[in-house]
Amino acid sequence: MPPAPSNRPDPDENPVPSVTPVRDRGDACPGALRLHTADDGALARVRVPAGVLSAAQAYALADAAERLGDGALDITSRGNVQLRGLEPGCGGELARLLDAAGLLPAPRHERVRNVVASPLSGLDGRGHLDVQPLVRDLDALLCASARAPELSGRFLFALDDGRGDMAEFAADVMLLAEPGGAAVRVTVGGAAVRVRAEDGPRAMLLAANAFLDAAAASGTRAWRVRELPAAHAVSAADLRARVAAAGLAAVATASPPCPDRAPGRESRPLVGAGHGAVYVAAPLGRLRAAQWRLVAGVAERYGTGELRVTPWRGVVVPGAGPERLGALEAAGLVTDPASPWLGVGACTGRPGCAKSLADVRADATDLLPAGAGGLPVHWSGCERRCGHPRGARVDVVATGDAHYQVSTPGAPPRTVPLTELAGALAAARTTTPTKTPTK
Template structure:
């Protein structure tokens, strides 16, 4: 069995202990962010799940109030861009009517990711979707959770290991047999019954708030706490959880079901967590799905409506947006892949798009030094099938992936710096102009780095 996913930072991240003097500025559905192309709203959708009716409502909002497209974030949330001045109230009314604002005070803290194929492909140890819904309800009912940063992240892994790369703050991992789950925050962890998992995650988040206050850091993320605060002073919390009822022993389960290295159905390949584009077989206990890639995480409302139509007519009536900027349509099959492909979405497992990402870039972002989406598209084939590549318009690298990846950063002089980032990577930046970028990019994507 592979090592359990961890919510500790990657080795390539620098641990810092900042002292926060203000709250974070993450946008939400009610707190809009002003960009060069208009206002931006970020709609939190726990585990990326929206009903077909909610999908239509989002399409209508983007069409009526925004630029006619939806962006998928690296946490599986949805963004509307190009919003006009003064539309915040109307947007809030549209989202509320669709059930996308269940608790306005808490809307920015509903940051929940979960295994997107859980319950669909027969893999994993436990369907975590019911636990997601319970956790969301607990977060929205808590008087303390509005104090969490809009960057604080909860993750629920059904045992397949796909949440490991997302660097969550509070992690729930299903264990073999599904009789127990492990909840981890910082260096503290507890093994509890699945039905106690959501409450354990809430208590872990509240323990983090206590630690952030006690240490004087007012930290936004667990990894920002000083070393002595990582334990979160959580012993009473974990005693309460584990004493509620002894967890039954977990029966042995097949290691392959939890092995993130196994390129089984729905896996994007060795070491990859993202669902591969195309049909996802149901397996022994699932309902199957259609996995669709979204080039650069941006899709028109027309393409979005195509997916909603499939979900309503051929699936279970819901969509699952993934942290890898894709969409899973539960219950749909290979017979429905033609319409998404015609709408510009990716259903071919051999497509180079799933390995390529980019930030907003010009003209939407004032800080960007290049139109990185256009440049990424022009260099799509360079090194296809190798390391993932992410294009950034400036050194902030908004939305960049975890793990090992090729970092392409605009320098403002018509050039890009190319480097390999991640655990074990030791490749210094190489500055190249656009005409000579393709060869350097292809070479960087074929570099093999050791894993630790």
């Protein structure tokens, strides 16, 4: 079993709001240049579109973590990379290191480069289209856009190659490849348009601009598409008109619909090897700099020189073979599909977060075997549930005084002391969840 990582992940996303919020300020989401102060030091979040890094960029991140931070890197639920424990006043030096590595192509836009994409696209032959070139086009368009910096640091773009693995992220703007790969469907909220694959990134930017106009008209200054009041939702007619005005041809197709839901874990790069790639996971999403360098070294010496960080807090190394798994496992990375680490996530908890009521990462590690193989579980240090992923899972929320609240979808929560948590957790994870209405 890998050693327990120390308390450190990220508050990437919060649950869907129950009412339409009215934003009276810009979001405070951290970035590479806008650092967030936590109990364990400053925090920087480096946006990595589709999680794609060169080996050289990965080495640069490891250097930054050791020179300026606590010597580790966190993978967020959007496949970005986070550094914690940064010393006061290090922002300028961090920016210089990231810029030299090509990780800050447009400083004004760095917080809006939130892009996830099918990590195995172009590798395993399962998708309709390799979306990686489209990711690069979208990123270039974002970085060149005068309006893109108006987007919230929480606004999310997703590109799905047709396998359905991006559906679970409920992105604000989604590109989904159609069968055959010649056309893609671009959606924003309930509005959708089909365009040629090569026009997909431009259509995505047009959809984001439509959201910005809708948010301004609504008076809510919404951060996410789902926050727009129904009366101000982006309409299909508006999206089609914008596409036409930009000179993009809408595609008429009689092809069957693409999947709207992820078909299951088999579509995700969890851990193992195959199709010309190796994929590993990091326990609770945290890698020490030495582990990170090892993965980068595998990419540099045995792969294509590229690695892809996944939203499931793992790393894909294209071009590497299964013979590399032994060294990665020996370094504490997860390579076994049956590992209990694959079903466990946690927020930062104590001592990194002042609001946390418990050291949830230590407790999650201690109770790792409880219910292993059952429903996924997410541990939260307080009721804010930072970093909580979507989908059916068991919620374990600290309530103080060594007690936790345990709940499953469709069932009432139960508060139990830490001494009884193992049994309660095992029972909850092996219970068939009851479906709850989608918000």
